[in-house]
Amino acid sequence: MKKTLLKQLLHDLPITLGLLLLTTGLASILFFCISKNPANIALFYIIGIITAARYTNGYTCGIAASCLSIILINYFFTYPYFSLNFSLQDYPFTFVCMLSLSCITSATTTHLKQQTEILAFHEKQLVEAEKEKMRANLLRAISHDLRTPLTSILGSVASMETEELAPDSLECQELIQNIHDDASWLLNMVENLLSVTRIQTGGSKLNTSPEIVDEVVAESVTRLQKRFPDARIDVTIPAEILMAPMDAMLIEQVLINLLENAITHSKSSKPVQLIVENQKDTVCFRVIDYGVGLQESQLGHLFDGTYSDGSSSDTRKGMGIGLSICSTIIAAHQGSITAHNHPEGAEFLFTLPKEEDYA
Helix, strand or coil: HHHHHEEEHHHHHHHHHHHHHHHHHHHHHHHHHCCCCCCHHHHHHHHHHHHHHHHCCCCHHHHHHHHHHHHHHHHCCCCCCCCCCCCCCHHHHHHHHHHHHHHHHHHHHHHHHHHHHHHHHHHHHHHHHHHHHHHHHHHHHHHHHHHHHHHHHHHHHHHHHHHHCCCHHHHHHHHHHHHHHHHHHHHHHHHHHHHHHHHHHHCCCCCCCEEHHHHHHHHHHHHHHHCCCCCEEECCCCCCCCCEEEEEHHHHHHHHHHHHHHHCCCCCCCCCEEEEEEEECEEEEEEEECCCCCCHHHHHHCCCCCCCCCCCHHHHCCCCCHHHHHHHHHHHHCCEEEEECCCEEEEEECCCCCCCCCC
C-alpha cells in the first residue's frame, strides 16, 4: 500500500510542478510583455489547476496546486513584485475559491477515471466472452465439418477392401473419386485453419502491402478452377489499375471460399459473378450466384461458424466454417463482409480499405 502511494506521488508530483512551471512562464510573458490585467493571470492558473487535477490521482496534487498558485501569484504578479505579501484583503477569498475549484475538479476527474476503468474492465470481459464464444463455435463447426468427409473416406476404403472390386471397375473408380474429393476438401479446410492461425499468432497484425487487385483476383480464380475445372466464373473488374493494402494470400483464401460456396451450394448451372468495384474509400468485392439462396432464418448466424443450409444431400461440405474464417480475415483487414439474398440467388459482399490504417 505504501509503495503504491509512493509510486503514485512520484508520478503525480512532477506533473503538477511541471504544469505550474509552464503556467507561470506563460503568465509571466502575458503579464510583463502584453497586459498586466490580474484577471488574466488568475485564469491562467485556474487552467493550470484544472489540468493538474485532470492528469493526477486523488485530491492531494490538486490542493497543492491551488496553494502553490496563490503563492506564485502573490510573489510574481502582485505589487511589490518578487516578494510575498499575504496581508492583502482579497487573498483569503481568492484562496478559498481556487481551493474549492481544485477540490471539485479533482473529485470530478477521479470519478470519471473510476467510471472509465470500470467500463474498460467490463468491455474487456465482453470481448473475452465473445472470443470464447467464437472459439466454441469454431471448434463445433470444425468437429462437424471434418468428421463427415473422414467418415466418407473410411467408408469408401472399407468398401474397396471388403468387396474385392477390380481396380478398373466403375464402382471402384467412383469410390476413388469420392476419396479424392473428400481429401481435397480436407486439404482446403486445413489451408483455411492455417489462415486463421496466421492471424491469431500474429496478434491480428497482418503483413500487408499494396497489391494489384486484378492479380489477386486472377490468382484466386486460377487456384479455384484447378479444383473445379468445370466451374464458370464471370469476372468484372475496373479497367484502371486498382491497388489496396492487404495480405494477398489471405484475401485469395476469402475469394476462393466465397466462390467455392457459390459453386457448390447454389445448386445452379448458371455462372457465378465476381464483381470488383472501385469505391471512394474502399475496394468492394461482390460474389453473386443464381441459385437457391440463403436461409433467411439463419442470416444472423452466417459468419459465426454455425450456419447450415438445412440440406442433408451435401452435408460433407458445410460452408459455416469457411464463412467464419472469411469474416475473421476481413475483420483483421479492418474491412466489412455482409450477405443477402437477391431475387435470383445470393450475394456476398466484402470491402477492404484503400488506406493502410490498421497497423
